Amino acid sequence: MTASLDNPVIYKADELIASDIDAYLDVHQHKSLLRFITCGSVDDGKSTLIGRLLYDSKMIFEDQLATLESDSKRMGTQGQDIDFALLVDGLAAEREQGITIDVAYRFFATEKRKFIVADCPGHEQFTRNMVTGASTADLAVILIDARKGVLVQTRRHSYLAKLLGIRNIVLAVNKMDLIDYDQAKYDAIVAEYTEFAASIGISDFTPMPISGFKGDNITEISPNTPWYNGLPLMAHLETVALDNDADQAKPLRMAVQWVNRPNLDFRGFSGQIATGTVHPGDAIRVLPSGKTTTIKKIVTLDGELQEAVAGQSVTLCFNDEIDCSRGDVIAAADNPPEVADQFESTIVWMADDALVPGRSYWLKLGTQMVSATVQAPKYTVNVNSMEHMAAKTLELNAIGVAEISTDKPIVFAPYAENHALGGFILIDKISNATVAAGMLHFSLRRAQNVHWQATDIGRDAHAMLKNQKPRILWFTGLSGSGKSTIANEVEKALHLMNRHTFLLDGDNVRHGLNKDLGFTETDRIENIRRVGEVAKLMADAGLIVLTAFISPFRAERDMVRAMLPEGEFVEIFVDTPLEVAEARDVKGLYKKARAGQLKNFTGIDSPYEPPEHPDIRVNTVEMSPAEAAEYIVRQLMPLK
Amino acid sequence: MTKTLTHLERLEAEAIHIMREVVAEAEKPVMLYSVGKDSAVMLHLARKAFYPSPPPFPLLHVDTTWKFKDMYALREKAARDAGMELIVHQNPEAIARGINPFDHGSLHTDMWKTEGLKQALDTYGFDVAFGGARRDEEKSRAKERIFSFRTATHGWDPKNQRPELWNLYNARKAKSESIRVFPISNWTELDIWQYIHLENIExxxxxxxxxxxxxxxxxxxxxxxxxxxxxxxxxxxxxxxxxxxxxxxxxxxxxxxxxxxxxxxxxxxxxxxxxxxxxxxxxxxxxxxxxxxxxxxxxx
Structure with missing residues (x-):
C-alpha cells in the first residue's frame, strides 16, 4: 500500500476514460460538491493527509509527480518513501516573506463528488484562518496524533467548528501505524473526545483510525484495523449529507442582489437562493417592507424554470408591481424572517486595530449594508480553555459575545438556523478593511417592543414657524484652534439676523450631560454620539445648532452627518496648524500634555483626523475670529 | 423532494453570485477577455448572470498583436453574440518599439500584458476587472482570494488583502484603488472542459x-x-x-x-x-x- 520512490502508484486512470469517454463524462457531470476543512498542525500529518487524498484520487500529474519524487529525495522527511506533505506545503517560504495566507484551497474529485479542501496554515493567526475556512465548509476533519491524544489545539479546532455551525465532524485519529494500530489506545482517545465534545454541544461526530502516511482507512478499509467497522475516510466524504440539500427543506429566503431591468416590460430580481425552494405561483413576502405577491416566473438563460432550489442563482419576476431592491429579502409569505436593529452576536475580530466600542462600522449581511455599532463585549472566550473572560474590547483573533445595533432595521435569522441571514462582516469605514466576522443569535427585546411614536407636529412644521432651515454647524479642529470663539461670533451674527440658534460647547456639555465621560477613545466617541443626538433633537425642533468640539475622528463626524437629512449637517473645519494652536495654548493644556500630566490629548498623544472634504474651511492664521465668522455666515446664505 | 445540485451547477451559481455582487457595488467594472477557454466560460457565465439584460460591462482584450489568428477571429464574434462592447488595447509604446517575443524575452510579456493592462484600466477608469484565473492552476494561486485588491499603481500588497467569509465580499475601496475579481477561482481544468462540453460553448x-x-x-x-x-x-x-x-x-x-x-x-x-x-x-x-x-x- 505504501507508495515509494521505487514503486510509485502513477496516475492510474479510470478505465472508463479510455473505453467510453461519453459514459465517463455523463457520470462526472452528475457529481455533487462537498467543501471541507482540515484542522491540525503540521505535526499531526495534515499536509500528508491532504497530499494523500490528492494522490489517491489521481489528481497528480506526471510532471508534478516527478517534482514530488525529486523533492522527496532532496528534502523529504520520509526516507525512501514519497513525502506527500510536499504536495501541499510551499507556504512556508511565503510566510517568511510576510505574506498573509489565511486559507489555501485544494481540489480533488472522485467518481461521486468533487471536493474543495480549505487548508488553514499557521498557529498565530489560527482563529482568523480557521473561521474563514470553516464559514463555507460542510464538514471538518479534526486530526489527532494518535500518540498524543486530545490536545489543547483539538479543543480549539472543535470549538471553532461548532461556533461556525459545521454539522459534520470527523475525528481522524492519525498516525495509527506509530501506535501499532492499538485499538485500546484508539478507544481511549475517542472516549476522551466524546466527553469534551458533549461539553461544547457537539453531540455527533464520526471517529476513524487512519494513517495518512501509510494510507490506512483512506480509500480502503485497512487490514491493520480489523476492529474498525466504519467507512474509510474517502467513502465517508463521498456519502455524508450536504448542507446544501438540508437547506432546501427550510423556508424560502433569497437576498436580492440586483434588479434586472433591460426594458420597461421586464423587471426581475436576481439573487442566489439561500434556503428553500421556489415555483411559479408561490406566495412570497418582500422584507423589510412586508409587501406580498406571487411568483410569476423564474427566468434563466436556459429558459424558464418550474422550480429553483437553495444554492441556485436565479432571477424572479412577480405578478404585482411591488417595491423591491438590493438588500431586500424575498421570503415565503407565510413564514418570513424577523426584522430588527439590535442583536446579541458572537464576533471574531480579524484586524490588528482592536474594536472601538461605540464606533460606527459598516455591517454587511447578505446583500444588506448598514451602519452598526458594537458595545463593549460581555465577555470573550478563551479558545483553548473555553473560559469566559471579561474584556473591554476585542483584539486580533479574539472571540467575544457583544450587543450590536444597526442604524436601520435589517432582515435576519439566527445563524444557527440560517447562515446566509445570520452571518455578517464588519468593515472599517475609513480603511475599508474587513475587520470582523460575526454571527447573530437573536434580536434584543427592547428593539422589538420599543416603537417609534409618530407625532403630528413634525420637524418641517417646527422649522416653518421659525422661518429658517434647521442646520447643525459642526465646528471641528484642534484644541486652541478657535472653534468656541468663532462659533460664538457666528451665533452673535445669526442672532442679530433674528435666527433661532443654540450653541453647544464641548467644555460646557462635559459639565452636565457628559460629565461621566473621560478622554479615552471610547469615551470621546460616546461624547460625540450624545452631542450628535442632542443636536439632532434641536434641529428637529427647528433650531440652527452650533457645536464646538474637537471631534477628532472622521468616523464619528460622519455618523452625525448620517443622522440628518442631506444638507443639514455643515462641517466647518477650523484649520489651525498644531504649532500655532500650541503656541497660543489659551488654557495651558498643551503645556500640561507635553509634561505628561494630561493623557490622550489630541494632537499630542491622540490623533486628529482632519476632514477630507469640509463644507466650510477657515484658516485662523490668515483670518481673525471676526473675519472667519463673517466668511462662514456668508457661506451659509440663504438661511431659509 | 431534494434536488442535489451537481458540482458544476454549484460552481456556476457561485460565479454568477460573484459577478452580480460586483455589478451591484462597483462603479465601472470590466471583464478581461483573452479569448481562451477560461475567458469563454467567463463570458458565458456573465450572459447567464444578467439575462435577459446583456452583461452590464464591456469586454477588454489586452492585445499583444502576437495572438493566434484564430483567436482574433473568435474575439469579434463572441463579443457580438453577447451584445457587449469590446475594447481592444495595445500598448502604444510596445508598438513603437516593436516589442516581440522572439527578440525581447520576458520584456514582451511585461510591456504588452502587464503595462498594457495597467494603461487600459487607467485610461478607461475601470475600478473592478474580472479575470478568469483559477486556484488550481499552480501552487501559488491556491491561497489567492476571489477579490484581490490593488493599489493606485496596480501593485498587489500581500498584507492588505481581506478575509473572505461565507459568500460575503467586501468591495469597498478608496477612490484610486482597484479590484481584480476571479469568479471561477474554485474551478479546475476538468470543470472548465466539462462545462464547455455541457453548455456547448464556442x-x-x-x-x-x-x-x-x-x-x-x-x-x-x-x-x-x-x-x-x-x-x-x-x-x-x-x-x-x-x-x-x-x-x-x-x-x-x-x-x-x-x-x-x-x-x-x-x-x-x-x-x-x-x-x-x-x-x-x-x-x-x-x-x-x-x-x-x-x-x-x-x-x-
Whole structure:
C-alpha cells in the first residue's frame, strides 16, 4: 500500500476514460460538491493527509509527480518513501516573506463528488484562518496524533467548528501505524473526545483510525484495523449529507442582489437562493417592507424554470408591481424572517486595530449594508480553555459575545438556523478593511417592543414657524484652534439676523450631560454620539445648532452627518496648524500634555483626523475670529 | 423532494453570485477577455448572470498583436453574440518599439500584458476587472482570494488583502484603488472542459487537433502561425497533428501532438495524459515562483 520512490502508484486512470469517454463524462457531470476543512498542525500529518487524498484520487500529474519524487529525495522527511506533505506545503517560504495566507484551497474529485479542501496554515493567526475556512465548509476533519491524544489545539479546532455551525465532524485519529494500530489506545482517545465534545454541544461526530502516511482507512478499509467497522475516510466524504440539500427543506429566503431591468416590460430580481425552494405561483413576502405577491416566473438563460432550489442563482419576476431592491429579502409569505436593529452576536475580530466600542462600522449581511455599532463585549472566550473572560474590547483573533445595533432595521435569522441571514462582516469605514466576522443569535427585546411614536407636529412644521432651515454647524479642529470663539461670533451674527440658534460647547456639555465621560477613545466617541443626538433633537425642533468640539475622528463626524437629512449637517473645519494652536495654548493644556500630566490629548498623544472634504474651511492664521465668522455666515446664505 | 445540485451547477451559481455582487457595488467594472477557454466560460457565465439584460460591462482584450489568428477571429464574434462592447488595447509604446517575443524575452510579456493592462484600466477608469484565473492552476494561486485588491499603481500588497467569509465580499475601496475579481477561482481544468462540453460553448478551434505547420524549439512544439515567425537556418516547418491546452501568444505557447478533434476526445486525452496544464507556457519556466512575482508587478 505504501507508495515509494521505487514503486510509485502513477496516475492510474479510470478505465472508463479510455473505453467510453461519453459514459465517463455523463457520470462526472452528475457529481455533487462537498467543501471541507482540515484542522491540525503540521505535526499531526495534515499536509500528508491532504497530499494523500490528492494522490489517491489521481489528481497528480506526471510532471508534478516527478517534482514530488525529486523533492522527496532532496528534502523529504520520509526516507525512501514519497513525502506527500510536499504536495501541499510551499507556504512556508511565503510566510517568511510576510505574506498573509489565511486559507489555501485544494481540489480533488472522485467518481461521486468533487471536493474543495480549505487548508488553514499557521498557529498565530489560527482563529482568523480557521473561521474563514470553516464559514463555507460542510464538514471538518479534526486530526489527532494518535500518540498524543486530545490536545489543547483539538479543543480549539472543535470549538471553532461548532461556533461556525459545521454539522459534520470527523475525528481522524492519525498516525495509527506509530501506535501499532492499538485499538485500546484508539478507544481511549475517542472516549476522551466524546466527553469534551458533549461539553461544547457537539453531540455527533464520526471517529476513524487512519494513517495518512501509510494510507490506512483512506480509500480502503485497512487490514491493520480489523476492529474498525466504519467507512474509510474517502467513502465517508463521498456519502455524508450536504448542507446544501438540508437547506432546501427550510423556508424560502433569497437576498436580492440586483434588479434586472433591460426594458420597461421586464423587471426581475436576481439573487442566489439561500434556503428553500421556489415555483411559479408561490406566495412570497418582500422584507423589510412586508409587501406580498406571487411568483410569476423564474427566468434563466436556459429558459424558464418550474422550480429553483437553495444554492441556485436565479432571477424572479412577480405578478404585482411591488417595491423591491438590493438588500431586500424575498421570503415565503407565510413564514418570513424577523426584522430588527439590535442583536446579541458572537464576533471574531480579524484586524490588528482592536474594536472601538461605540464606533460606527459598516455591517454587511447578505446583500444588506448598514451602519452598526458594537458595545463593549460581555465577555470573550478563551479558545483553548473555553473560559469566559471579561474584556473591554476585542483584539486580533479574539472571540467575544457583544450587543450590536444597526442604524436601520435589517432582515435576519439566527445563524444557527440560517447562515446566509445570520452571518455578517464588519468593515472599517475609513480603511475599508474587513475587520470582523460575526454571527447573530437573536434580536434584543427592547428593539422589538420599543416603537417609534409618530407625532403630528413634525420637524418641517417646527422649522416653518421659525422661518429658517434647521442646520447643525459642526465646528471641528484642534484644541486652541478657535472653534468656541468663532462659533460664538457666528451665533452673535445669526442672532442679530433674528435666527433661532443654540450653541453647544464641548467644555460646557462635559459639565452636565457628559460629565461621566473621560478622554479615552471610547469615551470621546460616546461624547460625540450624545452631542450628535442632542443636536439632532434641536434641529428637529427647528433650531440652527452650533457645536464646538474637537471631534477628532472622521468616523464619528460622519455618523452625525448620517443622522440628518442631506444638507443639514455643515462641517466647518477650523484649520489651525498644531504649532500655532500650541503656541497660543489659551488654557495651558498643551503645556500640561507635553509634561505628561494630561493623557490622550489630541494632537499630542491622540490623533486628529482632519476632514477630507469640509463644507466650510477657515484658516485662523490668515483670518481673525471676526473675519472667519463673517466668511462662514456668508457661506451659509440663504438661511431659509 | 431534494434536488442535489451537481458540482458544476454549484460552481456556476457561485460565479454568477460573484459577478452580480460586483455589478451591484462597483462603479465601472470590466471583464478581461483573452479569448481562451477560461475567458469563454467567463463570458458565458456573465450572459447567464444578467439575462435577459446583456452583461452590464464591456469586454477588454489586452492585445499583444502576437495572438493566434484564430483567436482574433473568435474575439469579434463572441463579443457580438453577447451584445457587449469590446475594447481592444495595445500598448502604444510596445508598438513603437516593436516589442516581440522572439527578440525581447520576458520584456514582451511585461510591456504588452502587464503595462498594457495597467494603461487600459487607467485610461478607461475601470475600478473592478474580472479575470478568469483559477486556484488550481499552480501552487501559488491556491491561497489567492476571489477579490484581490490593488493599489493606485496596480501593485498587489500581500498584507492588505481581506478575509473572505461565507459568500460575503467586501468591495469597498478608496477612490484610486482597484479590484481584480476571479469568479471561477474554485474551478479546475476538468470543470472548465466539462462545462464547455455541457453548455456547448464556442471555443477557438486551436484547442482541437488539426494538421498545422510546426517547429520544435527549446523542447517546445511551436506553431508557425504567420510570416513573422523567424525561422532559423536549420528549421523547416513540419506539418504535425497538434492542438493546444492553453492559448497565449503563439510564439510562447507550446502545442501537444494529438489526434483529439472533438471535445470528448480532448477531455479524454487530458485525463489520460499526465502533464499539468501550465507546462505548455513559457512564462512559468522563467524562474521559480515567477507567477507570484508577475502578480506583484500587476500582471493578472
Amino acid at each position: 471555443i477557438v478551434p486551436l484547442y482541437f487537433s488539426a494538421p498545422r505547420p510546426t517547429v520544435t524549439r527549446d523542447g517546445m512544439l511551436l506553431m508557425v502561425d504567420d510570416e513573422r515567425f523567424p525561422l532559423q537556418d536549420d528549421e523547416v516547418p513540419v506539418e504535425r497533428s497538434i492542438r493546444f491546452r492553453t492559448l497565449g501568444c503563439y510564439p510562447l505557447t507550446g502545442a501537444v501532438e494529438s489526434t483529439a478533434s472533438t471535445l470528448p476526445e480532448v477531455i479524454q486525452e487530458m485525463l489520460l495524459t499526465t502533464t499539468s496544464e501550465r507546462q505548455g507556457r513559457a512564462i512559468d519556466h522563467d524562474q521559480a515562483a515567477s507567477m507570484e512575482k508577475k502578480k506583484q508587478e500587476g500582471y493578472f
